[in-house]
Amino acid sequence: MSDINSDITLFNELIEILLKEEENNPVADRIEANKLYDAVDLSLNDSAMMDDEFKVALQNVLIATPKTATNLFFNQLFGGRQSKAVLGDLLAVMLNNSMYTYKVAGPQVGIEQEIIRKSCELIGYGTQSNGTFPTGGSMSNYMALVMARDAKDPECRSKGMSKPMVIYTSKESHYSNAKNTSFTGIGRNNIRHIEADSKGRMIPEKLEAQIIADLNDGYVPTYVNATAGTTVLGAFDPIDKIATITEKYDIWLHVDGAYCGSVIFSEHYKHLVKGMEKSNSFSYNAHKMLGTPLTCSIILVNDKKHLHNSFSIEADYLYQTDGDDFNLGKTSFQCGRRNDALKFWTLWKSVGTLGLKQIVDHQFDLAATARDYIKNNSDYTLYSFDDSISICFNYKNIDPTILCTALYEHQITVVGFGSFNADTFVRLVTVNANNTKQDILNFFKVLETFVEENPALIAK
Amino acid sequence: MSDINSDITLFNELIEILLKEEENNPVADRIEANKLYDAVDLSLNDSAMMDDEFKVALQNVLIATPKTATNLFFNQLFGGRQSKAVLGDLLAVMLNNSMYTYKVAGPQVGIEQEIIRKSCELIGYGTQSNGTFPTGGSMSNYMALVMARDAKDPECRSKGMSKPMVIYTSKESHYSNAKNTSFTGIGRNNIRHIEADSKGRMIPEKLEAQIIADLNDGYVPTYVNATAGTTVLGAFDPIDKIATITEKYDIWLHVDGAYCGSVIFSEHYKHLVKGMEKSNSFSYNAHKMLGTPLTCSIILVNDKKHLHNSFSIEADYLYQTDGDDFNLGKTSFQCGRRNDALKFWTLWKSVGTLGLKQIVDHQFDLAATARDYIKNNSDYTLYSFDDSISICFNYKNIDPTILCTALYEHQITVVGFGSFNADTFVRLVTVNANNTKQDILNFFKVLETFVEENPALIAK
Numbered sequence: 001m002s003d004i005n006s007d008i009t010l011f012n013e014l015i016e017i018l019l020k021e022e023e024n025n026p027v028a029d030r031i032e033a034n035k036l037y038d039a040v041d042l043s044l045n046d047s048a049m050m051d052d053e054f055k056v057a058l059q060n061v062l063i064a065t066p067k068t069a070t071n072l073f074f075n076q077l078f079g080g081r082q083s084k085a086v087l088g089d090l091l092a093v094m095l096n097n098s099m100y101t102y103k104v105a106g107p108q109v110g111i112e113q114e115i116i117r118k119s120c121e122l123i124g125y126g127t128q129s130n131g132t133f134p135t136g137g138s139m140s141n142y143m144a145l146v147m148a149r150d151a152k153d154p155e156c157r158s159k160g161m162s163k164p165m166v167i168y169t170s171k172e173s174h175y176s177n178a179k180n181t182s183f184t185g186i187g188r189n190n191i192r193h194i195e196a197d198s199k200g201r202m203i204p205e206k207l208e209a210q211i212i213a214d215l216n217d218g219y220v221p222t223y224v225n226a227t228a229g230t231t232v233l234g235a236f237d238p239i240d241k242i243a244t245i246t247e248k249y250d251i252w253l254h255v256d257g258a259y260c261g262s263v264i265f266s267e268h269y270k271h272l273v274k275g276m277e278k279s280n281s282f283s284y285n286a287h288k289m290l291g292t293p294l295t296c297s298i299i300l301v302n303d304k305k306h307l308h309n310s311f312s313i314e315a316d317y318l319y320q321t322d323g324d325d326f327n328l329g330k331t332s333f334q335c336g337r338r339n340d341a342l343k344f345w346t347l348w349k350s351v352g353t354l355g356l357k358q359i360v361d362h363q364f365d366l367a368a369t370a371r372d373y374i375k376n377n378s379d380y381t382l383y384s385f386d387d388s389i390s391i392c393f394n395y396k397n398i399d400p401t402i403l404c405t406a407l408y409e410h411q412i413t414v415v416g417f418g419s420f421n422a423d424t425f426v427r428l429v430t431v432n433a434n435n436t437k438q439d440i441l442n443f444f445k446v447l448e449t450f451v452e453e454n455p456a457l458i459a460k
Numbered sequence: 461m462s463d464i465n466s467d468i469t470l471f472n473e474l475i476e477i478l479l480k481e482e483e484n485n486p487v488a489d490r491i492e493a494n495k496l497y498d499a500v501d502l503s504l505n506d507s508a509m510m511d512d513e514f515k516v517a518l519q520n521v522l523i524a525t526p527k528t529a530t531n532l533f534f535n536q537l538f539g540g541r542q543s544k545a546v547l548g549d550l551l552a553v554m555l556n557n558s559m560y561t562y563k564v565a566g567p568q569v570g571i572e573q574e575i576i577r578k579s580c581e582l583i584g585y586g587t588q589s590n591g592t593f594p595t596g597g598s599m600s601n602y603m604a605l606v607m608a609r610d611a612k613d614p615e616c617r618s619k620g621m622s623k624p625m626v627i628y629t630s631k632e633s634h635y636s637n638a639k640n641t642s643f644t645g646i647g648r649n650n651i652r653h654i655e656a657d658s659k660g661r662m663i664p665e666k667l668e669a670q671i672i673a674d675l676n677d678g679y680v681p682t683y684v685n686a687t688a689g690t691t692v693l694g695a696f697d698p699i700d701k702i703a704t705i706t707e708k709y710d711i712w713l714h715v716d717g718a719y720c721g722s723v724i725f726s727e728h729y730k731h732l733v734k735g736m737e738k739s740n741s742f743s744y745n746a747h748k749m750l751g752t753p754l755t756c757s758i759i760l761v762n763d764k765k766h767l768h769n770s771f772s773i774e775a776d777y778l779y780q781t782d783g784d785d786f787n788l789g790k791t792s793f794q795c796g797r798r799n800d801a802l803k804f805w806t807l808w809k810s811v812g813t814l815g816l817k818q819i820v821d822h823q824f825d826l827a828a829t830a831r832d833y834i835k836n837n838s839d840y841t842l843y844s845f846d847d848s849i850s851i852c853f854n855y856k857n858i859d860p861t862i863l864c865t866a867l868y869e870h871q872i873t874v875v876g877f878g879s880f881n882a883d884t885f886v887r888l889v890t891v892n893a894n895n896t897k898q899d900i901l902n903f904f905k906v907l908e909t910f911v912e913e914n915p916a917l918i919a920k
Contacts, residue, residue, distance in 0.1 A: 007543040011550050033562050033786040042570045044578045048812040066566045068556050083467040089553045090471050093753045096528050102493050106526045110502045118504045135595040136794045160647030161621040175773050185645015187620030293553045294798045313635050326493040334596045338754045352508040
């Protein structure tokens with residue numbers, strides 16, 4: 001067996017190669033899926049490999065892997081890397097604590113709790129608030145739904161589903177909402193997708209009308225999932241108005257801020273989540289707007305008793321010392337749990353809350369740059385709106401599905417498409433705060449050059 | 461903002477310090493939970509920190525964090541580190557791919573699939589098998605339960621829970637089983653904890669009797685969770701006999717091998733999971749016996765259609781190119797998903813399947829060393845059995861809860877206690893394959909020295 005020092009040396013050699021590749025070749029050469037196993041040696045075999053052969057194999061994998069940290073990657077709602085967060089996550093790998101107990105995680109428990117405490121403060125939650133780090137935005141939505149279900153019917157935990165519950169979200173919300181209704185035993189038929197306005201925001205009046213109709217039909221309205229940053233348009237549901245409705249009908253309100261909940265760090269943009277302090281739970285992904293490595297999701301709960309009610313269980317073999325407040329396994333879905341907190345803490349600790357604000361504000365500045373460019377160029381059509389870091393557009397009326405696939409297949413830039421109502425368009429996200437305005441303008445330049453060199457695209 | 465190169469340099473400086481600390485001070489100085497925030501600066505503030513101040517703060521956190529990779533850490537069902545796996549996980553942090561689509565994960569998709577394919581082969585699953593990487597053992601159990609529920613009642617996905625389902629597991633199984641019945645809407649009252657024999661293994665006859673009783677009472681038997689390596693004793697349920705029963709009554713059989721499912725890599729020990737090929741699903745955690753960093757859980761499914769049925773959904777904005785077999789988000793609980801596969805692949809690729817066998821066999825050798833020592837020393841009482849890497853014992857009749865807490869509070873060694881039937885005992889696990897026989901003998905030596913220096917423990 002090799003030792004840790006020589007593998008750390010190998011790590012340093014390989015990332016030198018990787019970082020050079022990112023600079024020289026920001027979009028990795030694409031391998032067609034059906035040729036993958038022939039193109040790269042991914043095979044696992046009985047015998048050990050020689051060190052130098054192994055290094056070559058691993059290097060080939062690294063070079064062929066899509067690069068998500070470069071200035072030509074715009075495909076997902078994450079991109080780039082905050083290096084102080086990378087540092088924290090590299091250290092988390094070395095430390096390898098599991099977050100269930102204070103005995104085995106020690107100060108890492110305090111790190112997680114400090115992030116949660118400060119986040120609750122920013123939201124305006126009170127002294128009974130707390131939270132945890134789920135494994136992603138889907139899991140954050142899921143934990144909120146389980147708490148809502150159990151709050152509405154406390155016997156559900158022990159006796160199982162028995163009430164005809166229904167839940168609500170906008171038709172622009174994340175697909176995990178539908179999956180989660182299935183996972184919890186509520187059933188996908190019992191999710192109501194509420195209409196959105198012309199800017200992609202849930203219409204509160206439609207929500208209330210649907211709740212009244214459901215009550216009249218004997219259903220039990222249980223949960224509303226409002227979105228802070230919808231997947232396609234990056235729109236913000238009107239939380240303040242929605243909260244008035246959920247309070248009136250005694251329904252759990254969760255704010256899914258996976259994509260853009262990080263606006264809580266910016267005095268300029270937190271008005272987009274106005275009313276958030278009236279919600280029952282709120283989640284955001286630091287691995288999206290804040291640029292930490294995947295995954296770093298946080299769910300905050302206005303009253304921590306719901307976390308305990310839905311997620312705690314006795315396990316004497318595990319929880320042997322220290323108080324419940326320090327044994328985080330009592331409020332998580334999981335038992336063994338990776339340390340997703342340290343990477344966010346190293347970032348926040350080093351740049352300060354003001355540094356996080358700058359990261360957030362910069363993304364909106366980049367979005368404004370992109371929108372201005374589009375508005376000032378008649379070859380483009382804009383489909384998205386201010387106060388969003390998703391810029392949706394078409395260019396010379398080219399079919400966006402064909403354009404995005406061609407850009408990807410020719411390794412020009414990696415970007416996706418989306419739809420809203422009857423329109424389909426390219427979706428450029430400015431979530432990578434490493435990018436400069438020049439990087440955004442360069443995106444349009446490489447796109448235009450590619451189309452110029454491939455005029456057939458326009459004809460299609 | 462700092463740049464990635466300087467933070468990689470800082471990483472190297474800090475892990476040099478960390479590795480030295482692990483050698484010189486294998487049990488970190490303990491900080492009482494209620495004094496944590498005074499003892500270490502964990503605060504998050506508005507302003508950025510100077511680089512040198514930040515380095516000191518981070519160094520203090522590292523030194524105060526419980527060390528899980530040293531030869532005096534025996535507290536959890538993981539410990540130590542396989543350096544080739546650490547290398548892979550460090551690279552995963554740098555690459556930062558999300559595993560939902562081939563477009564953004566590329567060859568990493570193939571890496572995950574190759575691990576799954578080879579694991580299915582080892583189990584004896586057929587050509588329709590597949591799997592995914594859940595976020596831990598609890599989630600593996602959960603995914604299996606959701607598939608079982610949906611297989612028994614395909615309408616559950618859309619209409620919600622309507623049948624009076626019951627599920628079965630041994631009373632020695634993991635606590636996630638009870639939590640999961642609540643999460644799925646089945647309800648904790650509807651889990652049957654089947655009696656175990658004197659060695660902690662589920663009694664098949666008791667299982668069948670309970671199923672018959674439930675059928676007579678109008679319940680719908682849905683799922684059996686058999687354990688390969690119970691949490692306390694490390695016992696293996698008799699899968700072969702249980703499979704005969706689940707086949708007879710058409711019940712989903714999941715093998716929870718989170719702790720010891722990795723015996724599939726050893727010709728010597730795979731007889732402990734005999735009959736596994738007859739199960740519907742099987743999970744194991746490479747972050748336990750195989751020493752990868754947290755988390756690395758794998759669930760394998762005999763017929764992949766169940767993964768699709770329960771976990772897929774359409775999401776056109778996401779799944780834009782490449783076939784379903786390469787878009788792994790279609791069969792996972794999550795949307796965005798961390799790359800937990802690369803660390804296991806780098807280990808497996810470098811040491812080969814035979815190297816993994818050696819890792820597994822070595823842990824059983826270490827366990828035999830510990831059991832022999834105990835058997836040959838009349839001050840000890842042994843409570844566990846052959847074919848287990850959990851060694852349960854008491855020393856000089858000292859209350860094990862008091863002993864383990866004292867060892868922890870005095871930073872002697874970190875080890876936990878457990879219970880089986882009326883007995884409570886110290887539970888030593890030999891899951892850290894970095895350890896030598898000398899390390900195991902040293903554990904007993906430090907324990908004995910500590911007791912000698914603290915004779916009051918015996919009186920208590």
